Amino acid sequence: MAKSKSAYSVPGKIGKIERHIIVVWVDNEAGVLARIAGLFSGRGYNIESLAVAEVDKKKHISRITIVTEGTPQVIEQINLQLKKLVPVHKVADFKRGEKDILFRELALFKILGNSKKIEKVKKICKKFNPVILDKTNKSLVIQVTALRAEIDKLALDLKSLGLISTSRTGAVAMTKGPKTFN
Amino acid sequence: MPKLLSGAKIVFKALEDQKVEYIFGYPGGAVLPIYDELKNHKSIKHILARHEQGAGHSAEGYARSSGKPGVLLVTSGPGATNAVTALTDAYMDSVPLVCISGQVPTHLIGTDAFQECDTTGITRPCTKHNWLVKDVNDLSRVLHLAFEVATTGRPGPVLVDIPKDIQFKKGKYKFFKNTLKKKLNGKASKKISNSELDKFIDLIKKSSKPIFYTGGGVINSGPEASKHLRELVSLTGFPITSTLQGLGAYPGDDPQFLGMLGMHGTYEANNAMHDCDLMINIGARFDDRITGKVDEFSPGSKKIHVDIDPSSIGKNIKVDLAIVSDVTELLEALNKRFKEKNKNFVSSNKQKTSKWWEQIGKWREKKSLNFINSNKVIKPQHAVQRLYELTKNQDTFITTEVGQHQMWAAQHYKFNKPNRWMTSGGLGTMGYGLPAAIGVQIANPGKLVVDIAGEASVLMTMQEMSTAVQYRLPIKIFILNNEYMGMVRQWQELLHEKNYSESYTAALPDFVKLAESYGCVGIRAKTPEELDEKIQEMINVDKPVIFDCVVDKAENCFPMIPSGKPHNQMILGPEEEEQISDEGKILV
Numbered sequence: 001m002a003k004s005k006s007a008y009s010v011p012g013k014i015g016k017i018e019r020h021i022i023v024v025w026v027d028n029e030a031g032v033l034a035r036i037a038g039l040f041s042g043r044g045y046n047i048e049s050l051a052v053a054e055v056d057k058k059k060h061i062s063r064i065t066i067v068t069e070g071t072p073q074v075i076e077q078i079n080l081q082l083k084k085l086v087p088v089h090k091v092a093d094f095k096r097g098e099k100d101i102l103f104r105e106l107a108l109f110k111i112l113g114n115s116k117k118i119e120k121v122k123k124i125c126k127k128f129n130p131v132i133l134d135k136t137n138k139s140l141v142i143q144v145t146a147l148r149a150e151i152d153k154l155a156l157d158l159k160s161l162g163l164i165s166t167s168r169t170g171a172v173a174m175t176k177g178p179k180t181f182n
Numbered sequence: 183m184p185k186l187l188s189g190a191k192i193v194f195k196a197l198e199d200q201k202v203e204y205i206f207g208y209p210g211g212a213v214l215p216i217y218d219e220l221k222n223h224k225s226i227k228h229i230l231a232r233h234e235q236g237a238g239h240s241a242e243g244y245a246r247s248s249g250k251p252g253v254l255l256v257t258s259g260p261g262a263t264n265a266v267t268a269l270t271d272a273y274m275d276s277v278p279l280v281c282i283s284g285q286v287p288t289h290l291i292g293t294d295a296f297q298e299c300d301t302t303g304i305t306r307p308c309t310k311h312n313w314l315v316k317d318v319n320d321l322s323r324v325l326h327l328a329f330e331v332a333t334t335g336r337p338g339p340v341l342v343d344i345p346k347d348i349q350f351k352k353g354k355y356k357f358f359k360n361t362l363k364k365k366l367n368g369k370a371s372k373k374i375s376n377s378e379l380d381k382f383i384d385l386i387k388k389s390s391k392p393i394f395y396t397g398g399g400v401i402n403s404g405p406e407a408s409k410h411l412r413e414l415v416s417l418t419g420f421p422i423t424s425t426l427q428g429l430g431a432y433p434g435d436d437p438q439f440l441g442m443l444g445m446h447g448t449y450e451a452n453n454a455m456h457d458c459d460l461m462i463n464i465g466a467r468f469d470d471r472i473t474g475k476v477d478e479f480s481p482g483s484k485k486i487h488v489d490i491d492p493s494s495i496g497k498n499i500k501v502d503l504a505i506v507s508d509v510t511e512l513l514e515a516l517n518k519r520f521k522e523k524n525k526n527f528v529s530s531n532k533q534k535t536s537k538w539w540e541q542i543g544k545w546r547e548k549k550s551l552n553f554i555n556s557n558k559v560i561k562p563q564h565a566v567q568r569l570y571e572l573t574k575n576q577d578t579f580i581t582t583e584v585g586q587h588q589m590w591a592a593q594h595y596k597f598n599k600p601n602r603w604m605t606s607g608g609l610g611t612m613g614y615g616l617p618a619a620i621g622v623q624i625a626n627p628g629k630l631v632v633d634i635a636g637e638a639s640v641l642m643t644m645q646e647m648s649t650a651v652q653y654r655l656p657i658k659i660f661i662l663n664n665e666y667m668g669m670v671r672q673w674q675e676l677l678h679e680k681n682y683s684e685s686y687t688a689a690l691p692d693f694v695k696l697a698e699s700y701g702c703v704g705i706r707a708k709t710p711e712e713l714d715e716k717i718q719e720m721i722n723v724d725k726p727v728i729f730d731c732v733v734d735k736a737e738n739c740f741p742m743i744p745s746g747k748p749h750n751q752m753i754l755g756p757e758e759e760e761q762i763s764d765e766g767k768i769l770v
Contacts, residue, residue, distance in 0.1 A: 006745050006746070008470060008745060012475070012476040012477040013477060030314065031302060031303075031306070031314075034303070034306065035306060038306055038307055042307045073496065073497075076496060077493060077497055080492050080493035081493050083492070083493075084310075084335075084491070084493060085311075086310070086311040086331060
C-alpha cells in the first residue's frame, strides 16, 4: 500500500447493504421536511423515495415514509439520529421483504394511442388495481397501485404502447393484522 | 387579562427567568428593539464583542467554565452567518449555547431584503434545533424550550430567529417549564437497572488488562461526575486515560493516569488502549483522532460505552455493553453497587492486574513526551512546562487555539479540576482561544485565565483584545510564536516532502506593539534564561497581556500515530529515540 498522506484514517471494511423502510412521525411544522432531508444529505445517507402527508389534523402530526439503503450500522445511525430531532415523535424501521408489512406505491401513466393500444394497456394494468382517471379518443390517464418493482416493469412494458408521461409517489407502508407500528 | 409585552421585553423576561447574567453580542438593524430594551434590565450585562464569531466563542468559554448555558445575541444576515463557526464549534464539542438572532420583518422574509439570509436554513445542520418565531405569542414558549433543548441530554447550541416586527409586537408572556415531554436524545430517560450494573461489575472483575477511557461527557455531566469517576478509579485500581476534552476530570498528576490518548497522546495510553482486555469508555465518542484505523482498534478487548447520546454508541466502534445514561447518575449507582459487594477489591485484585501494570511501566519508560531541550532557543514544550510550574499553585483556567501549541498544552499542562480546560477539539477552530478566554474570565473573575496560543491562530480573532480591554478582563495570551502554521508545517515536513506550501507567515505584527496599541501589556521572551521571569511578570500584571514567546521554528509535536496506523505503531520522535541523549532528555 502506498504511504498515506492523509491525516484521516483509511476506510475500513464496508458491511452488507440492506434496503430499509423507515416511518417517522413528526410535528407538521415549517421546515420539518428540510430537517429530515438535511439529516440524510448531511450525513451522506441515501433517500430512495419519500412520501409525506399530515395524518392527524388535530395534533398536526405528519407521517413520513422513507425508503433508504445502507449497512446495518448506517441504518442504526439513521434511526438514532432521527430520534434526536426535536419535532420527531417516533420512528419505525423495517427491512424490505419483512412478511408483516404492506407496501404500496402509486403511479399515474399517460398513454397516447388508438383504442386498440389502449385496450392492451388496460389489460396489462389489470393486476394492479387500475383506475381510469381520464380518457379521450386518443389518450388515457390510468392510475395503478403496486410495488416498486412492479411499477418499474409496467412502465417498461407500456413504453411501446405509447407511454408519454409517468408520475410516481414514494412508498407508503403499514403493518398487517391488528397491530400498529411502535 | 395578562399584561401584554413587546417581543423585545419578552426576550428579556425569558432571559431573566432563565437566570441569565451575561449576553455576548453585537448590535445591528434587525435586533435594535432588543438592544433598546437592554437598559431596563440591570441584572443582565451585555458584553460587546468585535465580531460575532468572537461573541460566540466567548459564550462557549463562559459556558464551559461555568456549567451554565452561554447566550449570544446577533443581528440578521452577516451577524448570523458570522456566528455559524461558533455554533458549529459548540455543536461538535457539546457546548450549551442559546443564540438569538434578529431577522428582517416577517413581510420581507424571502424577498432578499437588506441583511436578510435564511438563518434557520443555514444553521439547521449546526444546531440541535432552531426556530423562526413568526407569532409573538409563541416567543416565550420557544425561548424557554430553547434553553431546555440546549442544556439537556447531550448539550449543544440552539438558535431563535426573531423578525424585527415580532420584537415590536405585543404578546403574552408565560414561563414554561419542562415543555419537552420526551427525552431529547431519543431514548426516554430510564432508571439504570441493576442487571446492567452487575454486567458492568462482572466485566470489571473478569478483566486482567483493563483501562478507563474517559471524555468530555464527564465534564459536561458536572463536577459531581469527576468526583464519582475519581472514586471508581480508586475503587478498582485500574489505569485511566482521557481524551482531549476530558482533561481535568481526573487529576493529571495522579500515578493511575496515563496521560491523554489519541493521535498525539502518550505511548503508554495508546498502547494500553490497543492491548487491553477491557475498555471502559465513559462519556467519549470513539472519535477518529482516537481510534486511528477502526479495523485494528483495540482488537482483543471487551468494550463498555456509557454515553448520554444513544447515537454516539455503536457509531464508530461496536461495543459489548452499551449504557445510555448521564455520567453522574451511572457512576453514582455503579460505585454504590460496587462497594456493597466488593470490599477491598484493589488489594484482592492486585495480583490479577500486576502484570498489566508492569507492562504499562515499561511503556512509560519510553517517556514519550520527552524532547531535546535547548539553552539557546525556547522549546515550545519547555515554555508550556514552565507556564504550568509557575501557575499550578493557583486555580488557573487554560484555553487554546488550534494546532501544535494546543497539543503541547494538552500534553504538558496537568489539569486537576474539571472545567479548567477549554479547547476546540471537534471542529478544530483556529481563533477559538482568545475570545473563549474572555468568556472564561467573565465567568471566573479574579482567576488566572491563560490562552495558550499560536501566532497564526490568534490573529484570526485578535480584534477581541479590544473587548478584553473594554471590560478590564486580565486575560493572558501566551503565544508560542514560531512564525509557521506549525501543525500544517509538521504535516508538510512528514508527508509532503518538506514542501512548505503557504504555511509560513511573512509580515507578522510586532505583538508587543500590537498589545500596546490595544491598551494592554506586551511582553516578549526570546531566551530560555529570561522565560521564567517574563512569565512571572505576565502573571503579576492585572491587565490583559499579549505574551510573545519566541520559540524554535522547526519543532514537531510528538509522539504521534501516523495516519492509517493502529495505536501500537506510534512515532516517538524525529529519528525515534537513538538521537535523544540522556542529558538532553527532559523528564515529564
